[in-house]
Amino acid sequence: MSKIRVAIAGLGNCASALIQGVHYYRNEKEDSTVPGLMHVKFGDYHVRDLEFVAAFEVNKDKIGKKISDAIWVHPNCTPKFSDVPETESIVYPGPISDGVPPHMIKPFHCYDEAQMKPIDIIEVLQETKTDILVNFLPVGSEEATKIYADACLKANVALANGIPTFIASDPKKEWPKRFEERGIPCAGDDIKSQLGATILHRVLAQLMLDRGIEIEKTFQLNVGGNTDFENMKFESRLKTKRISKTEAVTSILPHDTPTRIGPSDFVPFLEDRKICYLLLEGRKFGDQPLSIEVKLSVIDSPNSAGVMIDVIRALKTAIDRNIAGPLISISSYAFKHPPEQIPDFEARDRVEAFIRGDVDR
Numbered sequence: 037m038s039k040i041r042v043a044i045a046g047l048g049n050c051a052s053a054l055i056q057g058v059h060y061y062r063n064e065k066e067d068s069t070v071p072g073l074m075h076v077k078f079g080d081y082h083v084r085d086l087e088f089v090a091a092f093e094v095n096k097d098k099i100g101k102k103i104s105d106a107i108w109v110h111p112n113c114t115p116k117f118s119d120v121p122e123t124e125s126i127v128y129p130g131p132i133s134d135g136v137p138p139h140m141i142k143p144f145h146c147y148d149e150a151q152m153k154p155i156d157i158i159e160v161l162q163e164t165k166t167d168i169l170v171n172f173l174p175v176g177s178e179e180a181t182k183i184y185a186d187a188c189l190k191a192n193v194a195l196a197n198g199i200p201t202f203i204a205s206d207p208k209k210e211w212p213k214r215f216e217e218r219g220i221p222c223a224g225d226d227i228k229s230q231l232g233a234t235i236l237h238r239v240l241a242q243l244m245l246d247r248g249i250e251i252e253k254t255f256q257l258n259v260g261g262n263t264d265f266e267n268m269k270f271e272s273r274l275k276t277k278r279i280s281k282t283e284a285v286t287s288i289l290p291h292d293t294p295t296r297i298g299p300s301d302f303v304p305f306l307e308d309r310k311i312c313y314l315l316l317e318g319r320k321f322g323d324q325p326l327s328i329e330v331k332l333s334v335i336d337s338p339n340s341a342g343v344m345i346d347v348i349r350a351l352k353t354a355i356d357r358n359i360a361g362p363l364i365s366i367s368s369y370a371f372k373h374p375p376e377q378i379p380d381f382e383a384r385d386r387v388e389a390f391i392r393g394d395v396d397r
Contacts, residue, residue, distance in 0.1 A: 040352045041165055043090040045184050046172035047098055049114040049262055049308055049337035052107040057341045058086045060118035073342050078349035079391045089164040092130030096147040099129045111143055111263050114308040114337040128155040133180035135173050140267050161191035168194045168351050175199055176273030189218050194351040197224030200280035204362040205375045216361035221354035223347050223363045226280040226372040229339035233258055233312035234284050234372050242288055244318055251318045253294040260336055261306030268299045280373035287377035310336035343370045364397040365390040
């Protein structure tokens with residue numbers, strides 16, 4: 037099969053982990069089970085079939101550099117776990133729009149629009165023959181995400197939306213309709229981690245419900261030290277993020293339950309480490325109390341990279357099969373706020389059915 041030509045909007049820690057991972061796993065046998073991967077081969081595509089052809093950034097220290105060099109530029113801080121061969125693909129200046137709030141101008145090393153102009157996204161996507169654009173912009177980049185989504189529609193490029201701006205899950209159905217009408221697939225929204233706070237919270241809540249326990253209250257509080265957490269210090273950047281993470285959990289609860297979920301603080305010395313605290317309280321047999329308290333600690337950015345690798349290959353599979361609009365199976369499996377919330381183990385089965393061709397979305 038041909039290579040999957042991928043462009044990335046936002047060459048931060050998540051992008052660095054994704055690119056490193058493609059090279060880290062490139063020589064794995066197709067029929068093997070490999071720690072860290074859900075699928076070595078997804079349909080017709082191996083991990084090594086991903087090729088990164090362009091990136092868009094606002095960081096003036098990354099713009100103009102080769103992607104293979106730019107992924108190591110500050111403030112990126114995710115650990116290096118793989119050598120990345122030098123590429124000819126470069127980083128272009130992307131639109132700033134609302135992607136850079138005032139408190140992040142310096143941390144993001146944002147370029148000055150008086151000295152540099154954003155590139156024509158559509159032109160780059162077409163010239164690089166991009167198949168799929170991955171959106172890794174900062175949380176809160178509502179208008180910037182829509183600029184990239186619109187460019188995908190005009191350039192005939194599929195979209196993997198990794199942040200909580202609601203494109204695939206647009207409640208008004210306007211964006212899904214546009215992708216459907218253009219014959220282009222999309223997946224989203226807000227990427228789940230391989231094993232992160234949201235999926236752990238969902239599984240524990242589902243376990244309690246399946247065992248006849250009534251959940252009375254729950255919280256999920258997260259702290260971290262990368263620019264994702266620094267960006268989210270202000271509540272104004274968190275509206276859709278709180279909706280996405282909260283609905284991912286409350287969607288499986290049978291009744292209204294006091295819930296608090298979302299990023300809680302920025303701790304710089306943690307760098308790319310994320311620490312999550314979970315609490316679930318309820319009542320079991322005889323109306324007796326039960327409480328679960330969990331602490332989860334992960335290196336944040338690589339935790340979603342393997343999931344995004346599957347999303348990219350699912351979208352390319354949809355392109356090959358002439359499937360358009362939101363992909364329900366991979367979106368429900370890989371994203372916190374998909375078009376349809378499906379229990380995680382059922383969503384996994386649907387992805388396997390999609391790979392076999394038993395379901396078209």
